Amino acid sequence: MPDQDQFKNKVAIVTGAAIGIGFEIAKQLAHKGAAVVLNDIDPEATSSAVQAILDAGGRCAAVVGDSSDLAIIDQMVATAGDQFGRLDFAIANAGITTFGNFLSYPVEQFQQLVAVNLQGTFFLAQKAAQQMIKQNEPGRIVLMSSVTGHQYHPDLAAYGMSKAAIRMLAKSLGVELARYGITVNAISPGATATERTLEDAEYQATWAKLSPTGRSATTADIAHTALFLLADESGQITGQTLVVDGGWTAVSPPPE
Numbered sequence: 320m321p322d323q324d325q326f327k328n329k330v331a332i333v334t335g336a337a338i339g340i341g342f343e344i345a346k347q348l349a350h351k352g353a354a355v356v357l358n359d360i361d362p363e364a365t366s367s368a369v370q371a372i373l374d375a376g377g378r379c380a381a382v383v384g385d386s387s388d389l390a391i392i393d394q395m396v397a398t399a400g401d402q403f404g405r406l407d408f409a410i411a412n413a414g415i416t417t418f419g420n421f422l423s424y425p426v427e428q429f430q431q432l433v434a435v436n437l438q439g440t441f442f443l444a445q446k447a448a449q450q451m452i453k454q455n456e457p458g459r460i461v462l463m464s465s466v467t468g469h470q471y472h473p474d475l476a477a478y479g480m481s482k483a484a485i486r487m488l489a490k491s492l493g494v495e496l497a498r499y500g501i502t503v504n505a506i507s508p509g510a511t512a513t514e515r516t517l518e519d520a521e522y523q524a525t526w527a528k529l530s531p532t533g534r535s536a537t538t539a540d541i542a543h544t545a546l547f548l549l550a551d552e553s554g555q556i557t558g559q560t561l562v563v564d565g566g567w568t569a570v571s572p573p574p575e
């Protein structure tokens with residue numbers, strides 16, 4: 320039987336976690352007793368997110384800054400150690416989505432996207448793994464890909480490319496870190512209702528039509544998947560990407 324208290328002594332880093340999917344993962348982990356180092360680039364949103372978790376009785380510390388900055392990544396790992404004594408989980412959730420026609424996509428946007436989506440993810444995984452190996456205990460790393468790293472989506476060539484790379488990273492690291500008892504998996508969310516995506520008033524109606532399940536995902540759908548991959552019972556799952564998209568990639572009609 321699964322140990323219902325298994326997250327109680329665990330310590331997690333979640334990046335890009337002031338709102339959206341990352342916040343829901345942080346909240347659910349804290350609710351189950353894990354201590355969370357919550358990273359985000361937005362200082363005000365970070366304070367509110369941390370306060371919400373503390374008010375609900377959770378344990379949480381903030382690291383404000385760009386998740387692609389190696390000094391900030393070091394700070395996240397150090398905060399986990401200094402404030403909570405260890406590090407068990409790293410969830411490389413931060414990612415930016417910049418839409419744009421391929422033929423006129425500017426290099427500055429490309430470089431920023433690659434920095435956050437790839438550099439930030441790669442080096443959080445590296446530095447978290449170093450810490451987990453030092454502790455000599457099993458660890459879990461979860462990366463955030465996207466269905467647009469599997470299937471075509473209009474105006475997302477750079478983003479889709481970065482998200483496909485994250486799936487390959489999960490495979491490579493799943494193999495490389497297996498000998499240390501560290502699993503590495505990715506999640507590919509489909510269209511997920513968040514503060515950002517809901518700025519498009521048609522978002523939920525559009526994706527309800529396009530998704531076989533008849534709805535877009537919720538942040539809870541994605542957080543549930545993250546907690547599944549983080550669980551003790553998931554130790555035999557590594558190098559995989561779990562698609563959570565209501566069946567969209569099975570048919571993948573693009574939005575009009």
Ligand SMILES: NC(=O)c1ccc[n+]([C@@H]2O[C@H](COP(=O)([O-])OP(=O)(O)OC[C@H]3O[C@@H](n4cnc5c(N)ncnc54)[C@H](O)[C@@H]3O)[C@@H](O)[C@H]2O)c1
Nearest residue numbers: 335337339340359360385386412413414465508510511515
């Ligand atoms: N929402 C979706 O439909 C969807 C679908 C597929 C994949 N994803 C992926 O899931 C992850 C989370 O998506 P979301 O929609 O919840 O995120 P979001 O765009 O709502 O952003 C969440 C948080 O990330 C922070 N952030 C942005 N750049 C950052 C940086 N450089 N360093 C630290 N924090 C930063 C923002 O300030 C924000 O608070 C991303 O990797 C995204 O690509 C989302």
